[in-house]
Amino acid sequence: MTPGQPSRILIVSDAWMPQVNGVVRTLSVVVSLLRAGGDTVEVIGPDRFPTIPTPGYAEIRLALAPRRRLRRMIEAFRPDAIHIATEGPLGWAARGLCLKHGWRFTTSFHTRFPDYVHARTRIPRAWSWALMRHFHRPSAAVLVATPSLAAEMTARGFRNLAAWSRGVDLARFRPEPRAPWEGLPRPVFLYAGRIAVEKNIEAFLALDLPGSKAVVGDGPQRAALQARFPEAHFTGRLENGKLAAAYAGADAFVFPSRTDTFGLVLLEALASGTPVAAFPVTGPLDVIGPAPEPVGALSENLRDACLGALDADRATCRHYAERWSWDACAARFRETLTPAIA
Known part of the structure; x- marks a missing residue:
């Protein structure tokens, strides 16, 4: 045009x-x-x-x-x-x-x-x-x-x-305010998005991780996963600033999908200062793989990626997200x- x-x-x-x-x-x-x-x-x-x-x-x-x-x-x-x-x-x-x-x-x-x-x-x-x-x-x-x-x-x-x-909406997703995730032991590993079979959320929930697992969102697989993993914290869909605070309040964002073509939630987490753990597949490879400094961790062993993401600097995550317009x-x-x- x-x-x-x-x-x-x-x-x-x-x-x-x-x-x-x-x-x-x-x-x-x-x-x-x-x-x-x-x-x-x-x-x-x-x-x-x-x-x-x-x-x-x-x-x-x-x-x-x-x-x-x-x-x-x-x-x-x-x-x-x-x-x-x-x-x-x-x-x-x-x-x-x-x-x-x-x-x-x-x-x-x-x-x-x-x-x-x-x-x-x-x-x-x-x-x-x-x-x-x-x-x-x-x-x-x-x-x-x-x-x-x-x-x-x-x-x-x-x-x-x-x-x-x-x-990514840098005004909406930012490092502050951070949800306290009261009552959940740290570190808090977060998934946010649609709760459906293609998102491979079970791969995250089945991991042996320290702290807590939180799931934000809704979808056809929510009831089954909530029944199977009662120790995980399911919030349902969050709006009006609560979603952004949930991102910012987590210690790591876990993206277990192997089928997404991009994954906007990756940028939302990074804009909130939260590092990403994911498999090395399309989306994560393209978003966090090229980062000049670590903003998360990629591994075929998702547990290793989750633990490795905890070492990333939150300020670096935010700075990197600011490149996406x-x-x-x-x-x-x-x-x-x-x-x-x-």
């Missing part, structure tokens, strides 16, 4: 408010910044359609037969650029409409659906990766969050990849857009 010239930007996403996840957080911040810069941005999400619950994940709603209504919405908005953020019913419907009418579009790869589907159904990952390649093949640019993810996707046959990193994220998103009508 033309720098400095306001544009009409359409984003179609199966992940949108009131859902709470990294995709929604990223898109909502980017949309706000684009609007502040003068662009007219329309987001079409499941909230504007009849929906059905995602099997096994009732809090996530999927648009039901959206194509006809979606076409009317796109034509009424008259976008200069179209971005399809997800590969759900809305994403597929938007893709089909764009191909039918000759509208150019970009896409982004936020979620490793092949891993998630395999974890729940045991459907071979290769089948899902083939479907993902088919979905993104017509895209003018496929936005990916990290270099390691881009390398993996290139090896899997994806083309037209474009780098699109992330940011939402303004740069929004600017890069806009740079990758392509005119819908050539």
Whole structure:
């Protein structure tokens, strides 16, 4: 898109408010910044359609037969650029409409659906990766969050990849105030995020660690994990400053996922001065692996990573997080857009 010239930007996403996840957080911040810069941005999400619950994940709603209504919405908005953020019913419907009418579009790869589907159904990952390649093949640019993810996707046959990193709200997430975690022996090891099988939270909760384990968030696996690990402290979802204080009050943030494409929670923890412990996989490798000074620890032995993270300096963690800008994220998103009508 033309720098400095306001544009009409359409984003179609199966992940949108009131859902709470990294995709929604990223898109909502980017949309706000684009609007502040003068662009007219329309987001079409499941909230504007009849929906059905995602099997096994009732809090996530999927648009039901959206194509006809979606076409009317796109034509009424008259976008200069179209971005399809997800590969759900809305994403597929938007893709089909764009191909039918000759509208150019970009896409982004936020979620490793092949891993998630395999974890729940045991459907071979290769089948899902083939479907993902088919979905993104017509895209003018496929936005990916990290270099390691881009390398993996290139090896899997994806083309037209474009780098699109992330940011962190440095005013919201900060080293003070710190939640005291009263009654919990120190050190406090914290996980925050969606509580679902693909997040591999059991790998964290099963560790033999000193101090306490705390879990912030909600999701379909919460009841089962809470029953299996009664010694862990489950808070549910936290808002209105309590989440930021929980990050800051922990001694280490544990990120056990092996399937995330980035992990915004990593930056939120670091901005709060809390070092990160994780496996050396996409996301952690790209966020904390390149840090010039230790801001956590990565290891295939997650217990070793947890204990090693305790040695990181909190001020260094905050200083490193300050390098990640939402303004740069929004600017890069806009740079990758392509005119819908050539």
